[in-house]
Amino acid sequence: MAERARSAVVWFRRDLRVGDQPTFLAAADAADRALALFVLDPALTGPSGGARLTFLYRALRSLDAALGGRLMVVRGDPADVVPRVAAAVDAASVHVAADFGPYGRRRDEAVEKALVDAGRALVRTGSPYAVAPGRVRKADGEPFRVFTPFRRAWLEHGWRAPADTSAGTVDWLDPDGGSSAVPVPDDERVPAELPEASEAAALRQWEAFLSDAVDRYGDDRNRPDVEGTSRMSVYLKYGLVHPRTLLADVARKRGESSEVYRSELAWRDFYADVLFHRPDSARQNYDKAFDALPLASGGDAVAAFDRWREGRTGFPIVDAGMRQLREQAWMHNRARMITASFLVKDLHLPWWWGARHFMALLVDGDLASNQHGWQWTAGTGTDAAPYFRVFNPITQGQRFDPDGDYVRRFVPELRGVAGKAVHTPWELPDGPPEGYPEPIVDHEAERQEALQRYERVKAAR
């Protein structure tokens, strides 16, 4: 057994919780005491968007309280900060949950090198996923490109039981507030209503879902007009809860709905795995044949993009989704698919324009799930959605928001229109209510146009 050191560092990143924390167990094994550290890295806080920054600051404040005020927050480049802090407390090791994103991997390699040069170690224990990216592979060792076989292999691979930890698992060092520590910044002011950013709130929300909505999840998850999903995405994003905990609880429930829920968590791991193997797919078509797809450009394209961003396309379900995004910094999954499809297939705009806008506003914005959610909808990604499947924004609205409640909630101009007529306001005897636009495109014509453009991709294959 390795000799115990006097001190270690626990460097928090996307795991802002004290429960189910294998890094705590590793640090407590390795050293008598540990310093809790978070680095405000401008490379990440810069592009974060107001909602995520606000949520992060609140979550840090809550973590600090859980650790008895002993979270040290330092601003700067982790490759400088982490070795410096480790040296200041003479830590033999720095403990993290592994990061598999393109930036996180590069950052951790740079930090590791600097630590090793100074005779210290970076110890990775666990990750933000049930199964770490890169682990689940085909029999020939290649990564999966298709979700269903991935999910099968993922289930076979399995995951650890939640770790039994609390703030008291580690004897925390008092940070020296002097030279480098900074207070957690004040909240950014964002116009959106954000969920409470604490581990306790995450667990409360989860318990509420588990005791009720999970049984209807299989049916309700597609309905933006009902509270039918778990709202766990932001808590998973910042690690206020680990998917292991959710999977363990869901396994105790029987029934098809809990199976469906497990599959959704498999999608999260799948996209992280896809991005791990193809970091270029964060910015470029996963399927390179789509580089030949003709896209809209110029002033008209920008004007159409602005209408989409503002939620003024004249298609009520699209506009409701875009306005929910602004109001709540979150959008229902069905609405994400409908609005994304509209941008790509009705407006013929590049998916990455839409993905960037989502990342700027979403509180749960996650590079792997967002970019690949977009590529799935655009048909440029892994296999699931062929390009020629085009969402019809009218029938999608009628089917998944049958009474029109979702639209009326987010589009005030349409509040006076009863029932499902709200999905076709241009058919009202006097046309759309004042202030609400006519549709900016003819959906059927643009669907045909999208299919023709796709022929160019087929020809280029």
Ligand code: FAD
């Ligand atoms: P639930 O339905 O309760 O699902 C439970 C959990 O399963 C989610 O929290 C999430 O972690 C995971 N999950 C569910 N669906 C998916 C999916 N399609 N892909 C990956 N994981 C999934 N999810 C994000 O977390 N961040 C994003 O930035 C993001 N961007 C998206 C962009 C587009 C265009 C699309 C189509 C989907 C995107 N998703 C993203 C996936 C999905 O919309 C959200 O995870 C979901 O709406 C979050 O709400 P929930 O927690 O109530 O979901």
